[in-house]
Amino acid sequence: MRLQLQASSSQQEQTPIINITGSKSESNRLLILQQLFPNLQIKNLSTSDDTQHLQEALESTNEILDIGHAGTAMRFITALMASSDLQRTVTGSDRMKQRPIGILVDALRYLGAQIDYVENEGFPPLKIKGNQLHGGEVTMDAGVSSQFLSALLLVAPRFENGLTLRLSGKLTSRPYLEMTTGLMQLLGLDVTFEGQVIKVKHQSHITDREIVVESDWSSAGYWYSWVAMQPAGYSVQLNSYKDSSLQGDRALVEIYEKLGVQTTFNLTGIVLTCMTDFEPPHYLEFDLTSQPDQAQTIFATCLGLGINLKMKGLHTLRIKETDRIKAMDVVGSRFRESKILTTTDTIEITFSPDSSITQEFIVDTYQDHRMALAFAPLCCKTTVIINDADVVTKSYGEYYKDLAAVKVDITEI
């Protein structure tokens, strides 16, 4: 599906209200924990493709489980199956077969799991013969993806000796690991996280518990970007968000203060307002080691506002749905004249003085939802054409409907 997006410039009459689905990261964790503790009830589960893929895999009796593009789900289900009494082959999309999983497989094997690589060493698909793991101590590299660590922790209450997980190297995406330990603690599990060591005690029951998933902060990012590019005073209400969140992308509140968006928490969620008297800075720098999923969003906002930008801490972006640093480089340079420099873990953009914006901005998505989601708000600056626009369903299937509600004209071309 190829979409053309154009925002109408009419005056805002009232504050639009947007209801974003539940966090996919929280949902995926809770679905795994529900396998261990069936008396856990989950409300406001994410409707994303990724969460649906995980749900289908958990309900399936097939020998082959296809998890599509869902990286987190791939890592989580590997640990779950390895510690179960089932035998399964877990596979995914072509891109999934290029996304590493060796660090998790090594740790599981060290604890006694039986896992074989079906195609390439270190990558899915995996043939898993589940067995009872006893747990103990293991050390894992924490610098490649926090998902490997979360995967092992979520199933650790199953291990009769519990788990002592030692993190080696510099931890990446820390808030996601804290979300894992935080949710486990919320269920009453005995989990401690001190320095570089996480300990989980064996536990086979929890008391009845209902958890309401908070809406997805990662998806809220696109609304921050949208509001940042609107006239001063423009506002949007996003429902079901709270001040004390388990999601690291709650940091959007502070990040977007620097980009001219003020956040107000109210009874139903948050109101984002484009600040009056805001002068976009000439240059901004962000370290996104803890918020990797916001890189494309911030990049697009700075393209729109003409702010020179450097982002650091992006090494995990190379192994996500696409090589996101490369994708930003290629697509970003089409929007307005600029110099873009990239390294293994940084991207820097400097605009030519008086650079003008292209009349038709073409966004290739490279099978990455966040390419379409992040660049779409630029339709308030020029005509945006998004190739393979339906990628958004990976995390935010209602996105175009929500954009239409704020008067974006969307045409299939």
Ligand SMILES: O=C(O)C1=C[C@@H](OP(=O)(O)O)[C@@H](O)[C@H](O)C1
């Ligand atoms: O655990 C999670 O839910 C996630 C962890 C992060 O991955 P990395 O730890 O690989 O950066 C993040 O990018 C991903 O979208 C979701």
Ligand SMILES: C=C(OP(=O)(O)O)C(=O)O
């Ligand atoms: C990286 C992401 O997801 P995953 O790794 O779960 O595929 C994402 O949603 O941006």
